[in-house]
Amino acid sequence: MWLNRDIVSIGDFSVEEIMEVLDRANKMLPYASSGHPKKPLADKIVATLFYEPSTRTRLSFESAAMRLGARVLSLGSLEASSVAKGETLSDTIRIINSYSDAIVLRHPSEGAARLASEYADVPVINAGDGAGQHPTQTLLDMFTIWKELGQINGKSIGFVGDLKYGRTVHSLSKALSLFDVSLYFISPEELKIPKHIRRDIEKRIPVKETKNLDEVIESLDVLYVTRIQKERFPDIEEYKKVAGIYVIRPSLLSRGRKNLIVMHPLPRVDEIPAEIDNLPQAKYFKQASNGIPVRMAILDMILGSE
Amino acid sequence: MNEEKMLKVEKIRRGTVIDHIPVGRAFKVLKILRISTDPGVTVSVAIHVKSKKMGLKDVVKIEDRILDSSELNKIALIAEGGTITIVEDYSVIKKFVVKLPDIITGILKCSNARCVSNMESAIKPSFTLLSKNPLSIKCHYCEREMETDEIMDSIL
Ligand SMILES: Nc1ncnc2c1ncn2[C@@H]1O[C@H](COP(=O)(O)OP(=O)(O)OP(=O)(O)O)[C@@H](O)[C@H]1O
Ligand SMILES: [Mg+2]
Ligand SMILES: [Zn+2]
Numbered sequence: 001m002w003l004n005r006d007i008v009s010i011g012d013f014s015v016e017e018i019m020e021v022l023d024r025a026n027k028m029l030p031y032a033s034s035g036h037p038k039k040p041l042a043d044k045i046v047a048t049l050f051y052e053p054s055t056r057t058r059l060s061f062e063s064a065a066m067r068l069g070a071r072v073l074s075l076g077s078l079e080a081s082s083v084a085k086g087e088t089l090s091d092t093i094r095i096i097n098s099y100s101d102a103i104v105l106r107h108p109s110e111g112a113a114r115l116a117s118e119y120a121d122v123p124v125i126n127a128g129d130g131a132g133q134h135p136t137q138t139l140l141d142m143f144t145i146w147k148e149l150g151q152i153n154g155k156s157i158g159f160v161g162d163l164k165y166g167r168t169v170h171s172l173s174k175a176l177s178l179f180d181v182s183l184y185f186i187s188p189e190e191l192k193i194p195k196h197i198r199r200d201i202e203k204r205i206p207v208k209e210t211k212n213l214d215e216v217i218e219s220l221d222v223l224y225v226t227r228i229q230k231e232r233f234p235d236i237e238e239y240k241k242v243a244g245i246y247v248i249r250p251s252l253l254s255r256g257r258k259n260l261i262v263m264h265p266l267p268r269v270d271e272i273p274a275e276i277d278n279l280p281q282a283k284y285f286k287q288a289s290n291g292i293p294v295r296m297a298i299l300d301m302i303l304g305s306e
Numbered sequence: 307m308n309e310e311k312m313l314k315v316e317k318i319r320r321g322t323v324i325d326h327i328p329v330g331r332a333f334k335v336l337k338i339l340r341i342s343t344d345p346g347v348t349v350s351v352a353i354h355v356k357s358k359k360m361g362l363k364d365v366v367k368i369e370d371r372i373l374d375s376s377e378l379n380k381i382a383l384i385a386e387g388g389t390i391t392i393v394e395d396y397s398v399i400k401k402f403v404v405k406l407p408d409i410i411t412g413i414l415k416c417s418n419a420r421c422v423s424n425m426e427s428a429i430k431p432s433f434t435l436l437s438k439n440p441l442s443i444k445c446h447y448c449e450r451e452m453e454t455d456e457i458m459d460s461i462l
Contacts, residue, residue, distance in 0.1 A: 088428065089422070090429075108420070109422040109425050110420050110422060110447070111421050111446075112447075114422075114446065115422045115423075132448055133449070
């Protein structure tokens with residue numbers, strides 16, 4: 001049932017299916033830097049169609065495809081190509097459909113991947129649709145927690161920073177709420193988690209909201225840090241005041257649990273200073289590199305012969 | 307006493323009565339039925355009518371017009387549980403309660419300006435019904451959840 005499946009939204013996944021992906025990603029881990037010896041996707045073509053520049057995500061998908069032996073059709077910069085010249089997304093998808101065995105799509109409009117999946121016969125993987133979904137990011141975040149802490153159930157995860165606009169936080173917290181976890185939302189008043197998301201999550205698991213990171217650090221197994229963007233504040237002084245409160249310091253982490261891990265979707269700015277990088281808690285680079293085995297797992301599941 | 311007896315509205319010979327509209331929403335019903343641009347139809351509106359079931363309600367009566375399924379679905383959004391009565395020769399020949407389908411297609415647009423359904427004209431906006439009371443729906447494309455006020459403003 002994975003064969004030819006579209007990967008559009010993490011909301012389409014059950015707990016069992018998430019665990020299946022994590023398990024498969026774990027099996028891909030040994031091949032994530034050397035390539036899969038059996039080249040299971042040797043006869044496949046994966047097209048990456050990016051309407052927005054996002055070099056890291058595109059390269060991560062392309063690398064994952066190549067590690068499985070697939071060939072990659074990269075549509076490069078779309079501004080320069082005819083596809084961008086007024087052609088509708090649905091028309092473009094109908095054409096690319098015949099060039100490839102899977103389409104990886106990044107698009108600025110929310111819901112673009114769902115639309116694409118309705119026009120393509122080949123599976124569509126959503127690599128981010130505006131402020132909407134980015135399911136492989138959510139899966140690699142979950143893989144990181146699972147891998148580093150041994151399991152997801154029973155853990156306490158704290159999100160800190162911009163919880164209002166950060167789609168990473170929205171998708172991940174919703175997906176985590178399917179498990180037996182506790183969630184902490186730590187943010188300034190202006191950047192609180194949207195009410196409808198909190199309401200939905202609270203139906204299943206305990207949630208605590210606070211402005212004060214110090215107050216909850218000792219309860220956390222995961223500290224998931226996000227960037228607070230200047231543009232969200234009317235004046236720069238207000239921004240500096242707020243952003244300064246949530247900078248992660250070694251002294252803060254030393255008060256945390258022994259196995260506490262710090263994650264971040266990257267790129268970071270000042271919220272995690274370089275002095276944190278060498279601490280055992282710092283897992284954000286590992287997290288980014290987990291994009292490869294997770295995307296290999298997804299590609300292999302939807303295109304592979306098994 | 308029948309609620310109707312308190313209504314100072316003339317009986318109609320032939321047409322459609324939309325009853326049990328949540329109070330204040332009668333004008334919304336007129337709007338989606340494009341009444342103001344069609345001088346050919348006679349319409350009576352009663353607002354703030356006392357009702358046993360609802361406390362207060364609105365009622366709209368339209369002469370010589372039968373509603374199509376798209377209009378009925380729009381009315382279900384505005385007045386879920388509202389009653390439609392079809393009148394012929396001054397008497398009721400058919401009466402039913404409007405009901406929202408689980409998938410709502412083509413009768414409202416997504417309130418998210420960045421939603422792909424607002425970008426490509428070929429796409430019919432589509433929503434999943436999450437809850438009737440309070441009303442809440444979810445966009446099939448961008449997954450935005452919309453509640454009553456936003457929904458009322460987005461009906462096509
Ligand atoms: N000839 C008519 N002209 C105008 N309105 C009518 C006519 N016949 C019925 N109606 C209206 O249609 C609606 C339904 O009629 P019905 O006689 O079934 O009323 P009811 O007993 O109030 O039922 P309900 O339980 O739906 O309120 C009422 O609002 C009534 O006022
Ligand atoms: Mg009545
Ligand atoms: Zn939408």
